[in-house]
Amino acid sequence: MTTHAHNLPNVASRLKDATGIALVSLLLGVPMIGLKTVDAGGALAIATRWPWLLAFVATMFVGRLVLQFVLDHVKLNKAKRARTRPEIGATRPWLKWIGYGVVGFALVLPIAFSGNRYVVDTATTVLIYVMLGWGLNVVVGLAGLLDLGYVAFYAVGAYTYGLLSTHFGWGFWETLPVAGAAAATFGVILGWPTLRLRGDYLAIVTLGFGEIIRLILVNWTDFSGGPNGIGSIPRPTFFGLPFSPDSDAGPTFASFFHLEYSPEHRVMFLYYLILVLALLTNLFVSRMRKLPVGLAWEAVREDEVACKALGMNVTNVKLSAFAIGAMLGGFAGVFFAARQGFISPESFVFSESATILAIVVLGGMGSQLGVVIASVLLVLLPELGRDFSEYRMLMFGAAMILIMVWRPGGLIAHREPTYRLAKKGAQA
Amino acid sequence: MSEMLLEVDRLTMRFGGLTAIDDLSVAVPKGKITSIIGPNGAGKTTFFNCLTGFYKPTEGSVRMHHPVHGPLLLNEMPSYHVARKAGVVRTFQNIRLFPNMSVLENLIVAQHNALQTASRFSLAGLFGRAGFKQAREAALEKAEMWLTRLKLIELADTAAGNLSYGTQRRIEIARALCVDPLLLCLDEPAAGLNPRESAELNELLLYLSREHGKGVLLIEHDMNVVMRVSDHICVLNFGTKIAEGTPEQVQNDPNVIKAYLGEEDADDKEAA
Structure with a gap:
């Protein structure tokens, strides 16, 4: 045993692991690669392809070794990085x-x-996601409440x-505050029963809530037009x-x-809107x-129990985050409906929630600028990848993992403190 | 006998079949340091959780004599009310700071209620009204005062999670003080401190109780702290009070010696 045993597993255990994988691939490979049926004058005959099988098993063996090696190093680097918390004192004016x-x-x-x-349309889409990302950032990034059903408020x-x-016959501007209020109400309705839940459990309930809204829209045909939409x-x-x-x-x-x-006037107007x-x-x-x-949202994200011990009504803090996040999602939804001229439950599926969440996480929890960069990436990557046709989503996934x-x-993981002793009272 | 701040009357806490606290009565006076000691698992932290609303006691009552609100039953209040209305603020055995926020922000969060009221639930704050700005200045001043007092001022803009264990303990106390507590409940504040730091802690505790008239309730294992600063000590074992009195009385109490060192038996004595 080496001294680094707890960090990097030794060679013997790695070889053993790879041998195990090779055995599994041999088992699977015999019927799938080793044996092949061929047409021999009208009847089926079995031909063997042992060299192919050998190559396959060898590839799996080596591949597993390489994969484990890479994973171990990634883990090690991550552990090293996790030990150093980003310094809060440094300002980043740039x-x-x-x-x-x-x-x-x-x-x-x-204008440019x-x-x-096409460019202006794509930019409009980016901005919708930026707005949704900023809304969800309040819930996930600041208050630390994992919400997988955010698209429900967008739909509302x-x-x-x-x-x-x-x-x-209501117009866009009259509806905006009403829709915001309606979405905020739904935010509170979702928030209320889920206040005791944390982390994974909250995520499951919000996921369910998102689906409930979508299913209501699909099935309540008299109200929402069902799958045909409006x-x-x-x-x-x-x-x-x-x-x-x-x-x-x-x-x-x-x-x-x-x-x-x-x-084009309309396209540009929608963009500026x-x-x-x-x-x-x-x-x-x-x-x-x-x-x-806002500081309370962040405090709840950091430690809920400590917040209670300091006399903070955590219930109200969480509800306000839910309501405000939902309201912003509602605004974005109004714009979406006005831009498309047609809405159907199709637009509010779970993958939308996942994309918005990905924008927040990718951008850096709580970072406003991060959301912008992530939205640009998430909308543009699939667009730029059109040349790669069916490999498009594969590239997209790989890019996300790499980031x-x-x-x-x-x-942008940097967090600018709200209060500084050095220049207190400087911010509004 | 000085004025009583907190009276715990026949408190019992059961978790299923386990009785963590059994029929415990304690009184905590104003401006004095009261310590709760006892072996591991004696129910000290459970007792704190019952006081501060994190657990609902099975039986008994916890009464706080508040100078403004009169007698308050803490056992019937949600935990945030215990701190906000009754002025009973606790720290935690396993430090609970907001690690990614600066030390200063940790202390500002503790003043959330005052600030939130001043910001008129964000409306006045959103438009930067004068009243809110004043409240903010006041909050910063209070934070600055306690940071200076606890020798933390140099670290005000550092992330709390980056600092050493002993410093984090001090920050937690400073943060609790920003809530303006009448009674400060400290759960093992000296754990992990070096001798110099724990001597400073002694000084701080005495300062808070004597100069600021705060009641201090202390759970501690470090006898250098407990015996030097306590006015009154209560010894718990298996959830019941086995002794009570001044440090001298408790040190010589046969029940206490038995609980800590075991029976007067040749083998046990050696083992201890």
Whole structure:
């Protein structure tokens, strides 16, 4: 036994492990690779392929050794890294400048790419995910409550707009606060019974909640249109000016500003609309983080029992996180419905929740800028990978794994403390 | 006899068939240090959990004489109310700080209730109203005061989880003090401290009880701390009180010697 026995298993045990794998592959390989049926003049005959089998077993043996070697080293590196906690004292002003840079880029993007509808559309999708990511960041990143059913609130927002606009003729702006409130209410409804649960158990209940909402939408046909969804949802207007070719109904955006009608106006308007919504979300969440309730969210994430011992009503802290996260998801849902003009339960499946959660985790729990970078990655990677056709999702998965191996704490694991003694009172 | 702060009356806590605390009565005076000692598994931490609302005692009552709210029954309160309303704040045997937050933030979180009220449940805070800014300054000042007092001011902007064990213990006490407790319940504050650090702890405990008039309830194994600072000691074994009195009385009590060292028997004595 070496002194590193607890870190790296010795050679003998590795060989034994690989031999075991080789034996299993031999067992499986004999019928699948070793023996082959061939057509011998109308009848079936069995041909053997022992060299192939040998090569297969040898590959498995060597492959297992290599895999274990790599895994051990990854584990060792991770353990080393885990021992050093990121220093909180260091400020990172450049992170702020990157943030401003990203906002600046987002502002000029549709102008720089005007005429390229695909780019602006994709950027709009990215921004929807950014907004959802920022909303979920409150629940998962700050309050540390693992929510696997976040898409339910997105759906509540989208259906609130879909139903109110098609049945009662409500506009985008009137519906926005109502949908936010409806989603927040659902957040509290979900939050209330799950307050005692933690970690895995909470994740399961939220997962179930997400499915319940989706199944209701699928099955309650009278209410939600069932699997057919809701169509012809009115598009948002520019302060009452619709984006349509000249019509007799009244002035349109193009006619009012004496522009030539172009369908691009709407694409650009939608882009700027979600940009404004996202920036407001960011402002709101950043402000909340610096308020007592934001610090309380983080404290609950760090240690719930200690919070109780300090006289904090953990129930209220968690509910506020659930409600605010849900409300932001609801806003994003309204925008989604308005942009698509058509919604169906198809858009609110579990994989959406998983994608949003992946954005938060990949970006770095609690980091606003991290969410942006992760959203860009998660939307663009599959888009860029279109050339690889069916290998697209494989590449996507591999990229995710690589990022998590490279940066286990997420892309931006840095946390800027809310209070600093050095410059106290400097922040608002 | 000084004014009683906390009165525990015939407290019993059962977990299924196990009786962790059996018919225990203790009184904790204001401005004095009361210690609970006893061998491992005697029920000391269970007793703390019953006091602070983490467990609901099976029988008996815990009464806090609050100068403003009058007598309060702690055994009927949720744990956060015990700290918020009754002013009974505890620390933990296995330190429970917020490790990824700075030391200063740990102390600010302890003042959450005052800040949350001042921020009008975030509404005033969201718009940066003056009242909230004042409350924030006050919270920072209080945190700064305790950090200076406990010689932690240099570490204010460091992540709490990065610091040494002894320092983390001090931070936990500083954080508890930021809640403005009337009664401070410390669960083994000297565990893992070196002799110099535990001497500093003694000084701090005496300062808090004498100068600030805080009641201190102490669970401790380190006799250098217990015997030097306690005004009153209560000895537990198997959930029952076996002795009570001043440090001298307890040290000479045959029941205590028996519980700690075993029966007066030649073999046992050697083993001990």
